[in-house]
Amino acid sequence: MAEILGRNVKSLVKKGLWKGALIHNSIDPISHSQFVDDTILFGEATEKEVVVIKKLLNDYEIGSGQSMNKEKSMIYFFNTNVRMQSKIKEIMGYPQGNFPLKYLGVQLDPGRxxxxxxxxxxxxxxxxxxxxxxxxxxxxxxx
Known part of the structure; x- marks a missing residue:
């Protein structure tokens, strides 16, 4: 089922509805990363993009019968003003996580x-x- 989620993300990116996050100027923006049952979604910190992401997750939950684990799901911000952070957390309904974050054994930290x-x-x-x-x-x- 997670493969379907990944394909839907790619479709939204292709349609221009989801920009993803620009990690480095020399590569394309990244929209998601999946490994087994873990998924990280990368997005631009705009209300428009967050609404697209929220709809994707809601549609996935309805279509698959699976639901996101709110206790394990978090939102991480970098270079995002406090007002927008509050708006995004309100729309998504997930708590804010803090860096550094370990993903697949690699420590992620935008300042590192x-x-x-x-x-x-x-x-x-x-x-x-x-x-x-x-x-x-x-x-x-x-x-």
Whole structure:
């Protein structure tokens, strides 16, 4: 079912109804990220875009019979004035989360230097790869 949600997001972006969030000037805006049963929606901090996102989620809940877990769902803001934050929280009905946020083991923080964030990811991968390498070399030695 989550795949349908992702396709609907892409459709709204294609129609120009959803802009997403501009992460960097050299890449297209990002609208969503999905992994298993986790979904992050990225949007422009405007009332118009929030209404589109809210309608998408309501339609998804009705069509799928599933509902968003309000205890696990949060809204995160960056570069958004307090007045707009209040309006968005009112429309969406979710509480505000605070950075840093961990998603799939990666710490997300708009104020953090990107090279530091990727250092953590690279270190985790190196540790994991090292343990795999040792395991395979040990097993290969037994053959």
């Amino acid at each position: 230097q990107q090279n530091k964030m990727w250092e953590d990811v690279i270190n985790k991968c190196q540790v994991k790869a090292s343990s795999w390498k040792n395991k395979w070399l040990t097993q290969a030695g037994r053959i």
